[in-house]
Amino acid sequence: MAKLNIDAEYVAKLAELLQRTGLTEIEITEGDARIRVAKKIKQTIEYAAAAPATAHVAHAAAVIAGDEPAKPVADHPGTVKSPMVGTVYLAPDPSSPSFVSVGEQVREGQTLLIIEAMKVMNSIRAPHSGKVTEILVQNATPVEFGEPLLVIE
Numbered sequence: 001m002a003k004l005n006i007d008a009e010y011v012a013k014l015a016e017l018l019q020r021t022g023l024t025e026i027e028i029t030e031g032d033a034r035i036r037v038a039k040k041i042k043q044t045i046e047y048a049a050a051a052p053a054t055a056h057v058a059h060a061a062a063v064i065a066g067d068e069p070a071k072p073v074a075d076h077p078g079t080v081k082s083p084m085v086g087t088v089y090l091a092p093d094p095s096s097p098s099f100v101s102v103g104e105q106v107r108e109g110q111t112l113l114i115i116e117a118m119k120v121m122n123s124i125r126a127p128h129s130g131k132v133t134e135i136l137v138q139n140a141t142p143v144e145f146g147e148p149l150l151v152i153e
Contacts, residue, residue: 011037021118022142023085078130078152082143086117090139098139104132106152113150115143126152 014026014037025038082088090098090113099111106112106126115122130152137149 006035011035017118022087023118076151078128078133079148080112080124080127080150080152082115082145082147082149083124084115084117084122085145086115086122086143088137088139088141088143088149089114089116089121090135090137100132100135100150102132102135106130106132113137124149128152 014028014035018024018026018037025036027034027036092099092114099113100106107129108126110126111123112126112132113124115124132150133153134151135149136151137143137147143149
């Protein structure tokens, strides 16, 4: 059995990077060597008394009106999902207007928002032209890989 040579200081720096960036794991591969550092995520559930009641009323109103219940956003064909873990920004800087807003027509390739990952700003572009019908994230909040960001119809 080969002796494993681990640089504890390097692992500590990776753990610090996780904490600083809000990432949940980092994996580094060099040749045959691989280091993976992950942190355990505590899940907390917050309850808001008014939110569920409002959701039930809206759903009940739709059923009474004879409308079909809305499809989950993740299943919508126009949903743009996050390609990475990071922090989402809806505008290029705090003093500028948002890249897009609900109801706006966008063209394929247009910047929709930015996701910052490891101090790199990544433009998320429209995969197709259409109308923005929903923005599902708030500015300066963390997003996970595959999380729905917005819907273009």
